[in-house]
Amino acid sequence: MAEIHSVEGLADYAYQQIERIQRMERELAEQVGEGTSRDGYVKAKTGAAGVLRDLKIEADAMRLSPEALTAEVRSAISEAQADFARRADDIMGPLLHAKPSEQANAAIEQGMQRLDALTADLERLARARGL
Numbered sequence: 176m177a178e179i180h181s182v183e184g185l186a187d188y189a190y191q192q193i194e195r196i197q198r199m200e201r202e203l204a205e206q207v208g209e210g211t212s213r214d215g216y217v218k219a220k221t222g223a224a225g226v227l228r229d230l231k232i233e234a235d236a237m238r239l240s241p242e243a244l245t246a247e248v249r250s251a252i253s254e255a256q257a258d259f260a261r262r263a264d265d266i267m268g269p270l271l272h273a274k275p276s277e278q279a280n281a282a283i284e285q286g287m288q289r290l291d292a293l294t295a296d297l298e299r300l301a302r303a304r305g306l
Contacts, residue, residue: 182300182304185296185300186300186301189296189297189300190297193297196270199266199267199270202266203223203263203266203267204223206222206223206259206262206263206266207220207221207222207259208220208221208222208255208256208257208258208259208260208262209254209255209258210250210251210253210254210255210256210257210258211251211254212246212247212248212250212251212254213246213247213250214247216233216235216236217230217231217232217233217236217244217247217248217250217251218230218231218251219231219248219251219252219254219255220255221255221256221258221259222259223259223263225256225259227252227255230251230252232244232248
């Protein structure tokens with residue numbers, strides 16, 4: 176954390192952090208994880224929280240047994256979710272000082288609490304200054 180020597184310095188720092196958070200949120204919203212199944216019959220795209228955005232199944236996949244096709248679909252979706260997690264790590268890691276996909280929920284929660292505290296400090300400062 177940068178050294179802060181005045182109320183204005185604190186306000187500048189807080190605004191910079193909020194801008195970083197907003198930029199992170201925008202970047203995350205734009206991300207899409209992509210994955211291809213083990214045998215290449217299925218391609219998937221996922222977004223935040225693992226939400227499936229697109230699923231393409233090759234015509235040749237229809238020759239597979241239901242079990243094999245299910246495995247192909249799961250494989251593609253899992254790969255897409257892992258890809259999204261890597262992208263999210265690259266975006267969120269510098270701000271949270273943790274890689275969400277590798278850290279326990281407690282570490283992520285601590286990072287989010289730091290962000291919440293910073294936002295509360297900024298709001299308190301703005302009210303005190305009549306902003």
